[in-house]
Amino acid sequence: MNAQIIERNGKPEWAVIPYEEFLKFQELIEDAEDIKDIETSFASQESAVPGEVTFAIIDGVHPIRAWREYKKIKINELAKRIEMSGAYLSQIETGKRNPTIETLRLIARALELDIDLLI
Numbered sequence: 001m002n003a004q005i006i007e008r009n010g011k012p013e014w015a016v017i018p019y020e021e022f023l024k025f026q027e028l029i030e031d032a033e034d035i036k037d038i039e040t041s042f043a044s045q046e047s048a049v050p051g052e053v054t055f056a057i058i059d060g061v062h063p064i065r066a067w068r069e070y071k072k073i074k075i076n077e078l079a080k081r082i083e084m085s086g087a088y089l090s091q092i093e094t095g096k097r098n099p100t101i102e103t104l105r106l107i108a109r110a111l112e113l114d115i116d117l118l119i
Helices: 019-043 051-058 063-070 075-081 086-093 101-111
Strands: 004-008 011-016
Touching (some): 075 086
């Protein structure tokens, strides 16, 4: 690397480098920042939605059903956990009924999810 060192009071104060080398350093810094962002994203994987759930929702499956099936919980088991009839929960999952916020909270808690993932 070609660098010109500029001193002040006998100590290095500035390094002047060719513009091409500056661009290479800038690209390396941006790459390092991107890597850090990716690592941070992977570190918070627990908040990521699995592809299986995402594709089910895209295909029209209700988020509650998609998550329930992903977690391998039978509808009657989930209904029992939240003290609701399986028929009523089925109506929610098929879109025939809209759950209240409180019902969504109960379902989210039973599925160990943030309520936002069910809306």
